[in-house]
Amino acid sequence: xxxTEQHIKLPDGSIERxxxxxxxxxxxxxxxxxxxxxxxxxxxxxxxxxxxxGYIHRAFxxxxxxxxxxxxxxxxxxxxxxxxxxxxxxxxxxxxxxxxVKTPKRVDYLRVIIMELARISDHLICNSIVGVDTGAYTGxxxxxxxxxxxxxxxxxxxxxxxxxxxxxxxxxxxxxTNTAFEKLxxxxxxxxxxxxxxxxxxxxxxxxxxxxxxxxxxSAERALNYGFTGPNLRATGVDYDVRVHAPYSSxxxxxxxxxxxxxxxxxxxxxxxxxxxxxxLSIIEQxxxxxxxxxxxxxxxxxxxVPEYYLPPKVDVYTKMEALIWHFKIIMGEIEMPKGxxxxxxxxxxxELGFYFISDGGRTPxxxxxxxxxxxxxxxxxxxxxxxxxxxxxxTMSSLNLIAGEMDA
Amino acid sequence: MPRPVRFNINADVKLVKxxxxxxxxxxxxATGFDKVVGLARKNSIWPLPFATSCCGIEFMATMGSHxxxxxxxxxxxxxxxxQCDLLMVMGTIAKKMGPVVKQxxxxxxxxxxxxxxGACASSGGIFDTYSVLQGIDQVVPVxxxxxxxxPRPEAILDGVMKIQDLVGKEELRRRTSERYKGLxxxxxxx
Amino acid sequence: MSLTNEKIKExxxxxxxxxxxxxxxSFGMLSFSAPKDMNLKVLxxxxxxxxxxxxxxxxxxxxxxxxxxxxxxxxxxHLHNLKDNVRLRFRVSTPxxxxxxxxxxKLFESANWMxxxxxxxxxxxxxxxxxxxxxxNVDEMDYFPMRKEFPLEDQTRIDKDDDMxxx
Numbered sequence: 190x191x192x193t194e195q196h197i198k199l200p201d202g203s204i205e206r207x208x209x210x211x212x213x214x215x216x217x218x219x220x221x222x223x224x225x226x227x228x229x230x231x232x233x234x235x236x237x238x239x240x241x242x243g244y245i246h247r248a249f250x251x252x253x254x255x256x257x258x259x260x261x262x263x264x265x266x267x268x269x270x271x272x273x274x275x276x277x278x279x280x281x282x283x284x285x286x287x288x289x290v291k292t293p294k295r296v297d298y299l300r301v302i303i304m305e306l307a308r309i310s311d312h313l314i315c316n317s318i319v320g321v322d323t324g325a326y327t328g329x330x331x332x333x334x335x336x337x338x339x340x341x342x343x344x345x346x347x348x349x350x351x352x353x354x355x356x357x358x359x360x361x362x363x364x365x366t367n368t369a370f371e372k373l374x375x376x377x378x379x380x381x382x383x384x385x386x387x388x389x390x391x392x393x394x395x396x397x398x399x400x401x402x403x404x405x406x407x408s409a410e411r412a413l414n415y416g417f418t419g420p421n422l423r424a425t426g427v428d429y430d431v432r433v434h435a436p437y438s439s440x441x442x443x444x445x446x447x448x449x450x451x452x453x454x455x456x457x458x459x460x461x462x463x464x465x466x467x468x469x470l471s472i473i474e475q476x477x478x479x480x481x482x483x484x485x486x487x488x489x490x491x492x493x494x495v496p497e498y499y500l501p502p503k504v505d506v507y508t509k510m511e512a513l514i515w516h517f518k519i520i521m522g523e524i525e526m527p528k529g530x531x532x533x534x535x536x537x538x539x540x541e542l543g544f545y546f547i548s549d550g551g552r553t554p555x556x557x558x559x560x561x562x563x564x565x566x567x568x569x570x571x572x573x574x575x576x577x578x579x580x581x582x583x584x585t586m587s588s589l590n591l592i593a594g595e596m597d598a
Numbered sequence: 599m600p601r602p603v604r605f606n607i608n609a610d611v612k613l614v615k616x617x618x619x620x621x622x623x624x625x626x627x628a629t630g631f632d633k634v635v636g637l638a639r640k641n642s643i644w645p646l647p648f649a650t651s652c653c654g655i656e657f658m659a660t661m662g663s664h665x666x667x668x669x670x671x672x673x674x675x676x677x678x679x680x681q682c683d684l685l686m687v688m689g690t691i692a693k694k695m696g697p698v699v700k701q702x703x704x705x706x707x708x709x710x711x712x713x714x715x716g717a718c719a720s721s722g723g724i725f726d727t728y729s730v731l732q733g734i735d736q737v738v739p740v741x742x743x744x745x746x747x748x749p750r751p752e753a754i755l756d757g758v759m760k761i762q763d764l765v766g767k768e769e770l771r772r773r774t775s776e777r778y779k780g781l782x783x784x785x786x787x788x
Numbered sequence: 789m790s791l792t793n794e795k796i797k798e799x800x801x802x803x804x805x806x807x808x809x810x811x812x813x814s815f816g817m818l819s820f821s822a823p824k825d826m827n828l829k830v831l832x833x834x835x836x837x838x839x840x841x842x843x844x845x846x847x848x849x850x851x852x853x854x855x856x857x858x859x860x861x862x863x864x865x866h867l868h869n870l871k872d873n874v875r876l877r878f879r880v881s882t883p884x885x886x887x888x889x890x891x892x893x894k895l896f897e898s899a900n901w902m903x904x905x906x907x908x909x910x911x912x913x914x915x916x917x918x919x920x921x922x923x924x925n926v927d928e929m930d931y932f933p934m935r936k937e938f939p940l941e942d943q944t945r946i947d948k949d950d951d952m953x954x955x
Contacts, residue, residue, distance in 0.1 A: 215698050216648060218677035223650050223695060243924035244695045245650050248727035250909070251933060251940050263724065270652035286815055314655075333662035340659070350659075351748050352652055413844060413870075416898025427870075434873050531815050532866060532877070534846075543847055545866070558849040560866075568901045594651045597692075597924055694926045728933055728942045729925060 200576075203231045211579075215244045221318070221586065222593025224567070233578045238571040242564070246597040253557040257522035258284055258358065259500075261557070266352040268559060269595040272311035272538040274303045274343070274355050279535035282437050283544040284358045284498070287531045292493045295483050296360040297439035298476045299491065302373070303346070303355065304438070304535075305469040305476075309380075310339045311538030312420075312462040312469075315590040319459055320391055322587045323400045328390050335383050338376050345369035359499040360492025370477075377474060384470075388463055398456060405573045405585030406454035415572075416565040419540025421589060424461045425453030431536040442479070443472050455581075455588040462590075497524055522552035539563050539590055563595040636766040639683075639709075641671040643758075643765065646682035648702065650689030653716035656748040657688050665751035670758055679705040684761060685738075690718035691731045703738045704787065708773045711765065713757050714740045717747045739781055791839065791872040793818040799840060803833055810879070819877035827863075827880045828890045834867060834876070835895060842867040842876055845892070848902035850910045852884075852935050860884040861910055865892070882912065884935075891917040909934035 199205060213226040223244035229236045249268070253261050265276040278300050285292065292300075313336055317329035340350040345368050347355040356362065391397045407417075409425040422429055428447045432440045448464035450457030480488075492499055496515050505512035518524055528550045534543035543560030566589065573589075574582045618637060620629025645667075649657055660667050661675070676682045679702045691699055703712065714734050717723035720743040722732030734740060741764055744757035772778055782788070793813055800808045800820065808830065810821040822830050834842040847866040854860055859881035867876045882889055891914040892899040903914045904923040911932035914920055922929065931938060 215695060216677070216702060222654075243922075243926075244692055244698070245690055246692050246694065246729045246924040247690055247725045248729050248933070248940070252725070252727055255940050267652055270655060314658075330663060333659065334664060337659065337662070337664045350750065351656055411897075414897045416845060416896070429870055434870075529814055530819075532817060532847075532875070541846070543866070545847060545849060545864070547851060556851045558847070560847040564901060564905075565898050568898065726941050728938075728940065732942070732945065 198236075199231050200234070200236065205231050208236055213582075215241075221591055222596070224591065224593055224596060226570070226582075226586075228579070228582065230579065235574050235577055235579065235582055238574055238582070240567065240570060242567065242593075243597050245593050247594075249598040250556075250558060253554055255553055257552050258498075258554075259519070261554070262356075263352065263354045265559075266354055267594050268561065268598060269311070269537055269539060269542070269563070269592050270352060271314050271592060272307035273351065273353050274307040275311075275535060275537050276542065277353060277355050278304055278438070279533070279537070279542055279544060281356055281358050282535065283531060283533040283546050285493075286533050287527065287529060287546060287548060288358065288495075288498055289527075290359050290493055290495050290498065292360060292438070293490050294439060295480060295487060295490045296492060298442075298480050299361060299365060300356070300438045301440065301443070301476045302473050302480075303343075305473045306339050306342060306376075308469050308536075308538055309466050310336055311590070312466050315538075315588070316391075316459055316462050316466075317387070319401070319455070319584065319588045320397070322584050323397055325390065325397070328387050332383065332387055335376075335380055338372065338380075342369060342372045342376065345372060357492060357499050359495045360490075362492075362500075364489060364491040373473075373477065377470070377477070381470060384463075384466060391459070392463070400580075401455035401459060401584060401588070403452075404455050404577055404581040405458075405588065406452050407569060407573055408453065411572065412453060412569070415569040417540070417569070418562050418566075419537070420461045420465060421453075421458060421540065421566055423447060424450035424457035426451055431534050431541050435534065437533070437535060443475050445472050455584055458588045526550050526552070534560065537562060539592065539595065540566070542595075559598055561595045561598055563589075563591050564598075567591055567596060632768070632770045633766075635770070636768060640762040640765040643670070643672055643684050643711075643761065644674055644676050644682045645672050645684040645686050645758075646677065646679055646702070646706075647675055648685060648687045648689075648699065650687075650691065650695065651718070653688035653719070653748045656751060657686070657715070657754065660751040660754045665755060667755065667758065670755070670762065672758070679703075680707065682706060683710060684758075685710065685712045686715055687712065687719045687734050688715040690716075690723060690725060691734050692729050693731050694729075696731050696734075696737050699734060700737045700787075709765075709768070711741045711761055712738055713742045713744065713761055715744045715754055715757065716749060717745055719743075720745060723747060737785065739785055791869065791874045793874075796840065796874070796876065799837065800830075800833075804830065817875050817877055819879065821879040821881065824863075824880040824882050824889050827865075827878075828892065828895070830878065831865070831867075831892055831895055834878075840869065841871065842869045842874075844868040844870050845896040845898050845902075846875070848892070848899055848906065850906045850912055850934075852910060854936050856881070858883045861887050861912055863889055863906065863912060884911075887912045888915050889913070890915050893917060908932070911935070 208229040208231055211228045211230055215223040215225045225241040227239045249264050262277050265280045266273040268276045313332050317332045320328040343353050347353050409427050412422050412425045428449050430447045445468045448461050450461050500519055501512035501515055506516045526548050530547040532545045534541045540562030545558040546554055547556040549555040573585050618629045618633035620627055647657055714720045719734050722730050742757050742760045744753055746753050797811050808820050808822045812819050834840050846868045849864055851862045861884055862879050862881045865878040906912050907920050908922045908925055
C-alpha cells in the first residue's frame, strides 16, 4: 500500500530532496468514515494523493439479489446513513415505478416533509463538521440538539432514529399522529433561530472565510466530466437538481429556488448547503400547509390502495381472510413481479442517488445497482487538492461530505 | 444583586455514591489498593471512537449535549491509540479493515478495554456476506457488546457503564496473569 | 425542438446503420445495444453530435447473464443530456471467456472508478484503463464475487450452524 519508490516529481522551487509520504489512514479523527489517502507532500503542499476505498464494503448489491423487496429497504438505509429516509423513499419510488403504483397527493406531501427533514439533517452534519475541522467545535454541539428533534419526529412516524426503514411501497405504515405534527411545528418554530445563529458563527467569520475560500475549487466543466451531482456541482455553477429536472413525489407543486455557487471551492459548498437548508425549511412549511388543507376522509389517507404490495393493517390480518392471504403472500415474496428494468434517481443529500433495478419476475431483483454520488465524486479529490496545503486537504475532504457507507456500499 | 441559591442546597449529597468498603477513622480511610485504583480509573476513561458507519453517527449523538458522554468521565475522546484506554468499535468492520483494528488495538497500552457497539461489530449484523468480518471478536478480545442497529444512545451509555463496572472491579494483577496471557495468545497477540 | 426517443433512434441508425440494435423503451428511457468494439465510437458520437450531446455519464455497471452464451457479461452505460433532460441507456455485451471492453475514461473522467468497480465485481477487463485494480474488495481476492455462480456468504466460516440459518 505504501509506495516504496519515489516516482513523484517535486515541483520547481521546492527545497526538499524527496517527497514525504503521509498516510491519512482509514481511521481519522474527523469521524467521516473509513477511506484512506496516501499523500505525497512537498513540505506542506500536496503533490499527489492516492485513494483507497473499500474499507467498509458490505456487498449491498450482492445482498440485494437475495432479498425480496421489503427486505432491501433496511439495506438502502445504510447507504447514506445521515439522511436515510431519502434512500428508503428512493427505493420505494423505484419499486412503484416498476410496479406501476400511483400514490395519492397526501402521501406525496408527507414524503416530501420527511425527505426535506432528512436533507436538513444531512447538511447540518456536513456544515458543522466543516466547522469542526477548521477548529470551531461550538457550532457542531449546538446544532446536534436540533438533529435530536428531527430524530424525534422520525421516531413518532416509524419508531427508529437513525436507520429509519421508513414507509412502504405506496406510502407509510401508519398515519402521522398529532404528536408528530406538534413536534414538526416545534421544529419549524425553533429551528430558524438556531440556523441563523449557526450561520452568524461562520458565514462572515474572517478566519473561516480565509480557511475555506480559494481552496478545493473545481471548474464546472471538470466537475461535469467527473460526474459531480448535488451541492458539490451546484457550488460550481451548474443548477442541476433532480427534484426539478425529474420531479418525483409531487415536487413540482412546490416553490423553491436552487442555490448555485460560482467557484466550487469549500466556501461555496458551505454556502450552498446552508442556503439549501433554508430552502428545505420553506418546502416543509409549504407541504405542511398543503397537508392541513386536506379535510374529511382525505386527511386520513397515508398509503396508496395496492393490496398486492402494501402490507395490510394487522387488525385486518387477524380478522379478514383476504388480508391474511395478502399478508402471507407479500411476506413470503410470492407477489406478481413484472419483468423489466427501471432506473430512477432521487436527490439525496450528496447528489443524484440512482437505483437501477432489473427484475426477471422472481422474488428478488435480478440485479440492483446503486448509483452512489459519493463514490463518483471522490475520484476528483486529487485534482481538488493539487498544490494545496495539508490543512486545506482536510477541510476539502470534509466539505465534500463523503459518507463511507455510500461510497463503498 | 445576588440571586438566591437554588441548587445543591441539599446538605446530605455525597459526591461518590458508592464508595469502596474500608475502615474509616479520624483523618484516614483504609481500603484495598485495587479498589481505589479501580474507582479512579473507571471515572476517567478516555475512549477512542473507532467509528466506521451508522453507529458512529449515534455516537456523535451520544457525545452531544442531549445524552452527554462527558458526565461519565469521557470528556476527552482521543484519536491516538497510545493515549486511550477504551477502544469503542462502532460500525461494520469489513475484512479489509480487520488488520487495521488489530493494529490499533496493538498500539494501545495496558490496561485496555474494547467495547463492540452495534450489531455489525458484535457479530456482523445484517451483513452476512463475503466481505464483512462477522464480529470483531475474530481479531481482538472484546469486553462488552452493545447490540442494536444502531443502538440508542442510552444503550451505548449502558455499555459504557458496564465497562466502568468491569474497570472498577478488575484485580490488580489481571494483566500479568496466565489466563489473560492465554487469551491474548489465542488472538495471536504477544 | 425537443429531443425525443424517436429522433435519437433515427440519428443512431443513420450513423451506424444496423450495427446498433435492440431498441427498447422501458418506462420512458430508450435503450439500445451495440457490439463491444464500437462502444467508444458510439459514445463519442453521442457526446459530439450537437443535437444529441449526451455529455454526462450517470452510471456504468455490469450485469451477468449466465444463460446467454457468448454474451454473458453486459456493460450498461446510463447517459444524460442535461440541456434537454433526456436519459439514455446503452449496452454492450461481452463473453466471459474474453471480457475485454474499451475504456471510456478518456471521454468521461467519472468512468475511472466505475470501471474499476465493474472489474472488481465481474471481471470485465477495460482496455486502456490507467489503473485497473480492485477497488472495493480486498486485493488478494481471486474471484469476481458478483457473478451469479458465487455465493453471498463467506464459505470459510466454521462456526456457523447452517441448519439454524436455513441454508
